Amino acid sequence: MSNRRLPKWARSVADIRDFEDLDCTTGVQPDFAPRLSIRVIPTSNKSSLTATTLRDVLDQTQRIVTYSAYEVVNGVRLDFSDLRQVDTKIVEFATLQVEPFEEGSFIIPTAMKDAPTSIKNNVAEREYTCNEVIQRFSEVFHGIGDQSKQASIGLIQSIESLGAILNREAERIEYSPIGIPGESERHKVITVDRDFIHKVSEVRKQRTDPKDVADSLKGTLVAVDMARATFKLELWPRKTIQGTFSPFMADVMAQSLRKKVSVEGVVQYVNETPRSIRAFFATQIEGIE
Structure with missing residues (x-):
């Protein structure tokens, strides 16, 4: 050697x-x-x-x-x-x-x-x-x-x-x-x-570890249970999360079924991915950004 x-x-x-x-002749490694x-x-x-x-x-x-x-x-x-x-x-x-x-x-x-x-x-x-x-x-x-x-x-x-x-x-x-x-x-x-x-x-x-963050989510409202005040929001294809809503939101939730909405509330994140939301406000939107 x-x-x-x-x-x-x-x-x-x-x-x-x-x-x-x-290559010692050129000095290039x-x-x-x-x-x-x-x-x-x-x-x-x-x-x-x-x-x-x-x-x-x-x-x-x-x-x-x-x-x-x-x-x-x-x-x-x-x-x-x-x-x-x-x-x-x-x-x-x-x-x-x-x-x-x-x-x-x-x-x-x-x-x-x-x-x-x-x-x-x-x-x-x-x-x-x-x-x-x-x-x-x-x-x-x-x-x-x-x-x-x-x-x-x-x-x-x-x-x-x-x-x-x-x-x-x-x-x-x-x-x-x-x-x-x-x-x-x-x-x-x-x-x-x-x-x-x-x-x-x-x-x-x-x-x-789960983290609760005040945030808003945009998606399609695919299911609403008026008796239990719960809903399902599809954020993107094959990604749906569970949510609950306040009683005063009942009308807007019923009218927004199968429509695109922006939901505001407390979102639980796990691995930086939303898993559920406690909703306080919801509005219909024309499209998702």
């Missing part, structure tokens, strides 16, 4: 091999294929890990990568949490390939597809690269707690699940994303420890 000084990010023989392949090196540090006074822990690290990491790929293709849906709904082509596209383990560590070198994959999203079909998935993976971890960098609730819960591994055998888990487009720092290590998981848990609680 060359006597050249290795960069700080070199954590495995594979990384060193990439470094040794630099070639683009890296997308990969995600996983390093598991056992708790103090331990020099081994159980197969169960290694399996869980890989399983939870694969879930996070699959969510990241889904968001790359379809965009961020804050309430999305069911990987069973993910298209098979996206699942295959996001599959990590475990490479041979390196000697003397619990580094798990994984790689992803190098070639672009054509996938149809909600609008059109285009080519995606796993570099985009690695980029999204990194963005989510570094953006935890930043309201401007949201992720689906399922992705957040999958990251939070890494806490079970930390509670069992590991002190921390480190990810080294490689292949982020335009990223000058090739190995920006992501450290997952108990403090990080606590932060993720707080974000998840803020997202999933």
Whole structure:
């Protein structure tokens, strides 16, 4: 091996091999294929890990990568949490390939597809690269707690699940994303420890705990029960919420059945999505903005 000084990010023989392949005649460092090196540090006074822990690290990491790929293709849906709904082509596209383990560590070198994959999203079909998935993976971890960098609730819960591994055998888990487009720092290590998981848990609680907010909702009034003073409001196709209304609203609610309305009151939000409303005012509208 060359006597050249290795960069700080070199954590495995594979990384060193990439470094040794630099084009020294031009001084240009070639683009890296997308990969995600996983390093598991056992708790103090331990020099081994159980197969169960290694399996869980890989399983939870694969879930996070699959969510990241889904968001790359379809965009961020804050309430999305069911990987069973993910298209098979996206699942295959996001599959990590475990490479041979390196000697003397619990580094798990994984790689992803190098070639672009054509996938149809909600609008059109285009080519995606796993570099985009690695980029999204990194963005989510570094953006935890930043309201401007949201992720689906399922992705957040999958990251939070890494806490079970930390509670069992590991002190921390480190990810080294490689292949982020335009990223000058090739190995920006992501450290997952108990403090990080606590932060993720707080974000998840803020997202999933019900919040009552004075707000207005626009939609189509699809059902009204005058005896119980309840109604159903369709906000958009296949999204209907329950509501209650004050007695003095009975006439306007009856006249507005199957019409578009603006309803004002106290809206309960869960995961930033309206779930119910206690209505105090309602007016018919010509259209929905």
